[in-house]
Amino acid sequence: xxxxSGAAGIAAVESIRSQDxxxxxxxxxxxxxxxxxxxxxxxxxxxxLNEQQLFPYNERDFQNLKVQIYNAKVVRLRxxxxxxxxxxxxxxxxxxxxxxxxxxxxxxxxxxADLQGxxxxxxxxxxxxxxxxxxxRPKAVVVGGGIxxxxxVEGLVARGVKTHYFLRRERYWHxxxxxxxxxxxxxxxxxxxxQIHYHNELAEVLGKKGMVRGVRTKNGSVIxxxxxxxxxxIKPRKELAQDSGSLEVDRGILVDEFLQTSARxxxxxxxxxxxxxxxxxxxxxxxxWKPARDQGTIAGLxxxxxxxxxxxxxxFNVTRLAGLTTTIIGTVGRGGVDDLVGIARGDxxxxxxxxxxIAAQEDFEINRLRLMVGEQRILGAIxxxxxxxxxxxxxxxxxxxxxxxxxxxxxxxxxxxANLIAEFWRQLKMGHVPxxx
Amino acid sequence: xxxxxxxxxxxxxxHIARAEGCxxxxxxxxxxxxxxxxxCPIGIDVRRHAxxxxxxxxxxxxxxxxxxxxxxxxxxxxxRTNLFNPLLVPENEV
Numbered sequence: 123x124x125x126x127s128g129a130a131g132i133a134a135v136e137s138i139r140s141q142d143x144x145x146x147x148x149x150x151x152x153x154x155x156x157x158x159x160x161x162x163x164x165x166x167x168x169x170x171l172n173e174q175q176l177f178p179y180n181e182r183d184f185q186n187l188k189v190q191i192y193n194a195k196v197v198r199l200r201x202x203x204x205x206x207x208x209x210x211x212x213x214x215x216x217x218x219x220x221x222x223x224x225x226x227x228x229x230x231x232x233x234x235a236d237l238q239g240x241x242x243x244x245x246x247x248x249x250x251x252x253x254x255x256x257x258x259r260p261k262a263v264v265v266g267g268g269i270x271x272x273x274x275v276e277g278l279v280a281r282g283v284k285t286h287y288f289l290r291r292e293r294y295w296h297x298x299x300x301x302x303x304x305x306x307x308x309x310x311x312x313x314x315x316x317q318i319h320y321h322n323e324l325a326e327v328l329g330k331k332g333m334v335r336g337v338r339t340k341n342g343s344v345i346x347x348x349x350x351x352x353x354x355x356i357k358p359r360k361e362l363a364q365d366s367g368s369l370e371v372d373r374g375i376l377v378d379e380f381l382q383t384s385a386r387x388x389x390x391x392x393x394x395x396x397x398x399x400x401x402x403x404x405x406x407x408x409x410x411w412k413p414a415r416d417q418g419t420i421a422g423l424x425x426x427x428x429x430x431x432x433x434x435x436x437x438f439n440v441t442r443l444a445g446l447t448t449t450i451i452g453t454v455g456r457g458g459v460d461d462l463v464g465i466a467r468g469d470x471x472x473x474x475x476x477x478x479x480i481a482a483q484e485d486f487e488i489n490r491l492r493l494m495v496g497e498q499r500i501l502g503a504i505x506x507x508x509x510x511x512x513x514x515x516x517x518x519x520x521x522x523x524x525x526x527x528x529x530x531x532x533x534x535x536x537x538x539x540a541n542l543i544a545e546f547w548r549q550l551k552m553g554h555v556p557x558x559x
Numbered sequence: 560x561x562x563x564x565x566x567x568x569x570x571x572x573x574h575i576a577r578a579e580g581c582x583x584x585x586x587x588x589x590x591x592x593x594x595x596x597x598x599c600p601i602g603i604d605v606r607r608h609a610x611x612x613x614x615x616x617x618x619x620x621x622x623x624x625x626x627x628x629x630x631x632x633x634x635x636x637x638x639r640t641n642l643f644n645p646l647l648v649p650e651n652e653v
Contacts, residue, residue, distance in 0.1 A: 159590060159591040159592045159593060160590075161590035161591075161592055162590065162591065162592030162593055162594075164592075164631075165592050165594055165631060170594050170597075170629070170631075171592065171593055171594050171597040172597065175592075175593035175594075175596065175597045176592070176593060177593075178591040178593065178606060178607075178610070411590045412587055438587065440588045440632040440633060440634075441632070442631040442632065447631065447632060447633045449588075449633070509633040512633065513585065
């Protein structure tokens, strides 16, 4: 039995079925639309794709997987009895259970936050509501410093909405991007008419007859608007496990390297799972698509009787920031999560572990490459714009390639780091450089 | 000011890449958003290939480049077709 129809839940169905042709698989989903691409919602907002296209699988795909899908809310988990209870009082028994309930957007705690027009971008219904609100081209305010906030800004701008963007600090995504990278993004937003308000926070949502009419900021100014987009972080949906009383829970549901919870036969994967990493001894949250799918796959294999370890890969995410494809690899940030509530969607805690590294960087017209150079290897990188070097850099980080032959050159002032990496990669592929540190 | 020589060189290179190449996905970048399938003028389900990490082997692919250009995550690229085994994903070269 699987609770949740997101990336982790569907990957688990696929991997269970790959091992067991006949076993009964039941998938319970609160999401009435079933499985769709959550990251695709951003592009649905901009109008780059239609709603139908958000659904990667059709009915026949699910028939082939022989999975019974029910739109139901699980209200109680009884681990010892291997039972779950649904919202309608029905009880279902499971042999093995995967909790893949994901995460939901954190709410903002200010007066007026419940007024109509205060929006998040969590699911398809949210996207639909935002689109219907944009029809009259109202003014909008967006609050938040991560990827989802920017997706909201881009979606609103694409729909012709005059948008004010509130940043709590001096720049966008300050704990991941450096000053230049943030400036590139901010300039591109401003070029499209976005008004950025630095060091600004929402104090109160102003309304009339239950509808948003404006905001009051902490520095006292009032901005007229009809729509407010909030993306200040996400919260793993761990209540089911927490309320059961017998599953260990921290910020997410704690699982070991086999993705098993502290209760027998119960697994967790995806945004809700706080996964133990045997190499660092830490349990961390990832809210990225690929780890969610990978965890779902491993959990599914183990539910089908396997004994597979989930090895946390080098954190890797590709996103689009103000129209620039951006790849974030490994450890790049400055530590701390104070700008967001815990973790944001499309975010990995690994990025923010403080690296013992020196940054080497190179700017092009609108492209940028930043490498976090450690003693012997590259610990992380951000590739903005042209992605040609993204795969080589990802491989160098992931495979911990010894970069001693070029380290000194990389750290020289104004070093052509893109060329150095490209040449090093070419040599490496020809077998001319020792590969591993 | 446009450098005409450079522009034409780029156009020719692009044309050759399209004529001789096929579209290859990097599965780890794909989030199944579907922009690629949505933008394909002849309705190839590019996303399904991307999910499986398979190159677009359909001989009727126009190699028009719409999916490559529109993917917001740089998942797709052109790579030279392996004439002796067109189904084999060519190794990415820098």
